[in-house]
Amino acid sequence: MTDLSQFDATKVLYLTTLGRISGLPRTIEIWFVVHHGDIYVLAEHGHQANWVKNINANPQVHIRIADQEVDARGRILDPVLDQDLSRTIQDLARKKFDWGEGLPVQLTPYPSS
Numbered sequence: 001m002t003d004l005s006q007f008d009a010t011k012v013l014y015l016t017t018l019g020r021i022s023g024l025p026r027t028i029e030i031w032f033v034v035h036h037g038d039i040y041v042l043a044e045h046g047h048q049a050n051w052v053k054n055i056n057a058n059p060q061v062h063i064r065i066a067d068q069e070v071d072a073r074g075r076i077l078d079p080v081l082d083q084d085l086s087r088t089i090q091d092l093a094r095k096k097f098d099w100g101e102g103l104p105v106q107l108t109p110y111p112s113s
Helices: 050-057 083-097
Strands: 012-018 025-031 033-035 038-043 060-065 068-076 103-109
Touching (some): 012 038, 012 050, 025 038, 025 050, 033 083, 038 083, 060 103
Antiparallel strands (some): 033 038
């Protein structure tokens, strides 16, 4: 998955994290936006979302968009250090979905080998 812009019109992806307690894969369907080569999702329930807690425990994630799959590293954006980026992501989400609330999470795909 090299050119993420091909997914600009796609609304959802499937994000798989590893359960922080069980160690088992946990997959959710979630809206996303693409910005500067990374994928961003918004956690409606912030740090209380189980998938956010899973990323905090283990940032290695798996993403499926349409028929494309990629491994990535998740990072919860810092409200102070990433303030401008967070605002940009929320604005992109508002344009795409008419909704941009929530905690922004960055998913950086690993380079293809």
